[in-house]
Amino acid sequence: MEITNNQKVERLDYYVMETLNNLDKWTYPDVDIKPDDTNIFLGSGSAACVAQLFTYKLGGLALNASDYKGYFQRSIKKEFASVNIISASGGKDTIAMAEFLNEMGIKPNLITCNDDAPAKLLVNKSYVFPSFIEPPTYNTSTYAAMIYWLFNENLDEIKKTISQIQVPNLRKYKYIFFLAADKYAIIGDMAERKAAEVLEGIGANSDGFTHGSHGMLRQPNPDRLIFLMNQLYPLPDNTYLLTINSFLGLMLTTYYIIGKNQTDKDTQNLLKNYGDTVKAMGWKLNKVF
Numbered sequence: 001m002e003i004t005n006n007q008k009v010e011r012l013d014y015y016v017m018e019t020l021n022n023l024d025k026w027t028y029p030d031v032d033i034k035p036d037d038t039n040i041f042l043g044s045g046s047a048a049c050v051a052q053l054f055t056y057k058l059g060g061l062a063l064n065a066s067d068y069k070g071y072f073q074r075s076i077k078k079e080f081a082s083v084n085i086i087s088a089s090g091g092k093d094t095i096a097m098a099e100f101l102n103e104m105g106i107k108p109n110l111i112t113c114n115d116d117a118p119a120k121l122l123v124n125k126s127y128v129f130p131s132f133i134e135p136p137t138y139n140t141s142t143y144a145a146m147i148y149w150l151f152n153e154n155l156d157e158i159k160k161t162i163s164q165i166q167v168p169n170l171r172k173y174k175y176i177f178f179l180a181a182d183k184y185a186i187i188g189d190m191a192e193r194k195a196a197e198v199l200e201g202i203g204a205n206s207d208g209f210t211h212g213s214h215g216m217l218r219q220p221n222p223d224r225l226i227f228l229m230n231q232l233y234p235l236p237d238n239t240y241l242l243t244i245n246s247f248l249g250l251m252l253t254t255y256y257i258i259g260k261n262q263t264d265k266d267t268q269n270l271l272k273n274y275g276d277t278v279k280a281m282g283w284k285l286n287k288v289f
Helices: 012-020 046-058 068-074 093-104 140-151 155-164 180-196 247-260 264-281
Strands: 039-043 061-064 082-086 107-113 126-128 175-180 203-206 224-231 239-242
Touching: 012 140, 039 046, 046 061, 046 082, 046 140, 046 180, 061 068, 068 093, 068 180, 082 093, 082 203, 093 107, 126 155, 140 247, 155 247, 175 180, 180 203, 180 224, 180 247, 224 247, 239 247
Parallel strands: 039 061, 039 082, 082 107, 107 126, 175 203, 175 224, 224 239
Antiparallel strands: none
């Protein structure tokens, strides 16, 4: 798909609501990966976060695009129940990952949303999840579909939460720290990445509460918002509390809030920078994700 500037792009919150209205209507793949402590799931960016969530259901270890090579190179037995690459597009870093694993004598599976993934000939089996076309990097329907399959969380509860929240003005701040209850730290990671991707001029970081309490927030910063995700904060600061006992709900509600703070300039930046990045990185794509 050609990336063109000045095309109309809907904000992230629009795709959150479209996703919520489709998740329970879609047909999902028969994923026959058995729970095992030696399963490996790997991915890049938000896919690496979803890889962590796959281990919550199927056991094993999650790796990202920066650490997987070192892990496989130093592994002694190299006896894995399964090795699985997660990538909505099935392109980008997936090709390098699959080629590397093939050279190591490992034939990975691919968990994707693209039935014509560029890496499909390099893998043992492809599990194709439903999604719809979104602007580059949004990846709302793609990874939401995987999380919904993993945990089957209550969509009505998520819709109700979104309908009742007071959306904060994120533009009041130059920096957002997503501080999550430890259980939901990985959703904080996704939120941090999404804010950085789609909001110009706002820095973002995240951590789980226990780990993040060690030094990360000690200096006062009037330009910082501590975005609390299922977690109270015991010290005075600029805070916003979001509470919903659901991985999918926390992800989609946070994405909704980020989308409500988007501007047209944000979306144009995203289109231009994504196109430039694809060229600079030499990524192979046949669909934009």
